[in-house]
Amino acid sequence: MTIIDLQVVSTSGETRNVRVSHSEEPPWTLLVVDPQGRDYRGRGQDLYEALRQVREEMEADSLMLCCNGARKNAHPSPSMSAAGADFVYLMPAYRLLTLRDIFPLLGPAPPGSVVSVREQSNYYRAKLMSRKYLIQWCNPVSWVKVLEAALKGPRNWQPEISQDGVLTWHC
Known part of the structure; x- marks a missing residue:
């Protein structure tokens, strides 16, 4: 298990530190321990899916984990998912992805840059649709x-x- 210290932000804007531990091989599990006594657990086909489960639980308590995987434009590629998705692409708005857009899934992120699971999913769907048409006309x-x-x-x-x-x- 790998252990990382990250921040969470509440809907009121307060931040505090939490301890995050995750597996390094399947089955992919993630555990967030809040010092206020609550544990959040997730399990998935990769770390990204486990993180999404944990984030959904945390959102029910009005908390958001401040990590790269919770940013609006974060998403793993299929090959990253197959390898466990401990890295994600932070998709740029107006250019194609490059290697410089790859970041650690559980790397720290500023509190103002993280969004809900639903917002992230909606952004990804919209991004896919816009790229589909952009690539069609740029080709x-x-x-x-x-x-x-x-x-x-x-x-x-x-x-x-x-x-x-x-x-x-x-x-």
Whole structure:
């Protein structure tokens, strides 16, 4: 077990220290011990999922754990999850991810930068949707296909318009 000291922040803005311990291999478990006598436990397919369980319990008591994994833009990649997710990406707003965006899951974070589990999930879903459309329009192959279809279509292919007005090409 690894032991870390972190802060929690209450909805009133008060902070205090807590002790966090977690497993280093499956089964992935996380334990937060509050000096005021309450323990919060989580278990998941990786540390990130265990942390989410702990955070949900803490939110019921109006507390938020101040760590990188509780930041609005934090999320592990699939390969990080497979390795236990002890690191997360802090997704930048307007650029693609790089290695400099990887941070320890349980690294300390400022109290003002952490959000609820629900806020974090909503942000991640919105981010995925915006990237889907951004990547589609930034991809040069997409533009070539659009221009090719608009101008004359691929060589040796015949245009066909479907009943709902969609232009397709066939050999």
